[in-house]
Amino acid sequence: MMQLHRANNVADLRRIxxxxxxxxxxxxxxxxxxxxxSLRRNVDAFARYDLIPDVLNDVxxxxxxxxxxxxxxxxxxxxxxxxxxxxxxxxxxxAVARAAAKHGxxxxxxxxxxxxxxxLAQAFAGPKVFQIYIFKDRGLTAEFVARCxxxxxxxxxxxxxxxxxxxxxxxxxxxxxxxPKLTLTSLLSFARHPAWSLPALTGAKFSLANxxxxxxxxxxxxxxLFDYIGAQFDRSVSWRDVEWLASQWNGPLxxxxxxxxxxxxxxxxxxxxxxxxxxxxxxxxxxxxAPIDQIEAVRAAVGDAPDVICDGGIRRGSDVVKAxxxxxxxxxxxxxxLYGLAAGGEAGVDRVLSMxxxxxxxxxxxxxxxxxxxxxxxxxxxxxxWR
Ligand SMILES: Cc1cc2nc3c(=O)[nH]c(=O)nc-3n(C[C@H](O)[C@H](O)[C@H](O)COP(=O)(O)O)c2cc1C
Numbered sequence: 001m002m003q004l005h006r007a008n009n010v011a012d013l014r015r016i017x018x019x020x021x022x023x024x025x026x027x028x029x030x031x032x033x034x035x036x037x038s039l040r041r042n043v044d045a046f047a048r049y050d051l052i053p054d055v056l057n058d059v060x061x062x063x064x065x066x067x068x069x070x071x072x073x074x075x076x077x078x079x080x081x082x083x084x085x086x087x088x089x090x091x092x093x094x095a096v097a098r099a100a101a102k103h104g105x106x107x108x109x110x111x112x113x114x115x116x117x118x119x120l121a122q123a124f125a126g127p128k129v130f131q132i133y134i135f136k137d138r139g140l141t142a143e144f145v146a147r148c149x150x151x152x153x154x155x156x157x158x159x160x161x162x163x164x165x166x167x168x169x170x171x172x173x174x175x176x177x178x179x180p181k182l183t184l185t186s187l188l189s190f191a192r193h194p195a196w197s198l199p200a201l202t203g204a205k206f207s208l209a210n211x212x213x214x215x216x217x218x219x220x221x222x223x224x225l226f227d228y229i230g231a232q233f234d235r236s237v238s239w240r241d242v243e244w245l246a247s248q249w250n251g252p253l254x255x256x257x258x259x260x261x262x263x264x265x266x267x268x269x270x271x272x273x274x275x276x277x278x279x280x281x282x283x284x285x286x287x288x289x290a291p292i293d294q295i296e297a298v299r300a301a302v303g304d305a306p307d308v309i310c311d312g313g314i315r316r317g318s319d320v321v322k323a324x325x326x327x328x329x330x331x332x333x334x335x336x337x338l339y340g341l342a343a344g345g346e347a348g349v350d351r352v353l354s355m356x357x358x359x360x361x362x363x364x365x366x367x368x369x370x371x372x373x374x375x376x377x378x379x380x381x382x383x384x385x386w387r
Contacts, residue, residue: 017342024174031170032282039282042313045290054368069155071127074104076330081131083112099349101126121151161257246271261301274307299327317359
């Protein structure tokens with residue numbers, strides 16, 4: 001707790017998480033695909049934009065509320081879906097959702113989550129989105145749609161950047177698998193982190209709670225996530241499937257993993273109400289551009305109405321201001337809240353959301369903007385002389 005208190009920013013929480021977690025688990029959160037070019041680029045790209053302030057504007061009250069997936073959000077940030085959450089802290093998804101609700105933000109639950117969507121919905125009244133895949137078994141996808149309707153989810157995010165698993169080399173080196181494989185090195189790392197390992201051994205059983213009735217991963221013996229994804233994910237998914245999903249769901253639907261203006265337009269034409277501009281946090285196609293660099297073109301392609309969410313690389317509240325000025329409706333974060341969760345459970349997620357929210361408010365005040373709706377293209381400029 002002392003440590004949490006001393007964290008000033010996302011980078012500090014990342015350091016605390018790296019000390020708390022066994023190496024293979026930390027690397028699973030922190031790593032990206034191949035040479036991690038996109039992972040680094042996602043973050044670095046924000047530094048290439050200058051913020052251009054207005055002065056002598058009354059900023060004694062700043063309006064930050066917005067709507068995402070048709071739901072009210074206290075400020076333009078949401079929490080991206082992340083799988084395997086119980087592995088990072090025993091409090092798992094419920095802790096993240098509770099912290100999101102406290103901050104008035106939308107939470108998204110992953111298909112690969114470790115809490116059943118019905119259990120999450122029962123424990124948590126806040127706005128929530130379910131991240132869905134189109135599986136080989138379309139019946140499983142249709143079943144998720146029905147379950148999400150019954151449970152009262154507000155929106156769906158269809159992830160489309162995973163026709164095959166990305167090449168996460170850190171996971172290969174560390175032997176990360178499901179359940180965690182005990183090589184000599186990983187055993188030493190687990191033994192050196194009893195604060196993580198003991199609750200993990202004695203706490204609630206780890207399972208991919210939403211799909212385990214179909215794919216009993218743990219019962220079928222050690223099987224890596226790569227094998228699982230390889231077996232369930234469908235390389236033949238196409239726009240026709242998006243139309244099918246949109247008609248089944250008939251509610252707010254964002255396509256997650258869209259990168260180009262053309263695909264953004266096609267998403268909307270296929271029935272989506274928004275896009276999450278994302279390269280999966282640099283975990284899939286290495287070399288993909290940074291989401292922030294695509295926002296302006298995507299917004300121009302789809303017009304004003306659809307949600308355009310900038311997902312990935314956000315480490316400061318000022319990054320959100322830049323994305324909004326370029327045309328985003330909101331931003332979305334993965335690792336930042338996972339670092340917080342690993343560092344201190346619900347209190348850690350609360351801490352990271354407070355820090356980012358304060359940074360966002362402070363940046364708006366310093367930029368002389370008293371209403372998020374007033375942020376516009378003239379508040380941001382690509383830095384000159386950037387190499
Ligand atoms: C540990 C981890 C697990 C993730 N699991 C999923 C998932 O199950 N489904 C999904 O669509 N995206 C998943 N993502 C990607 C996030 O939703 C999001 O796109 C990404 O984390 C954004 O980049 P950021 O970490 O820089 O914020 C995962 C990301 C991380 C770090």
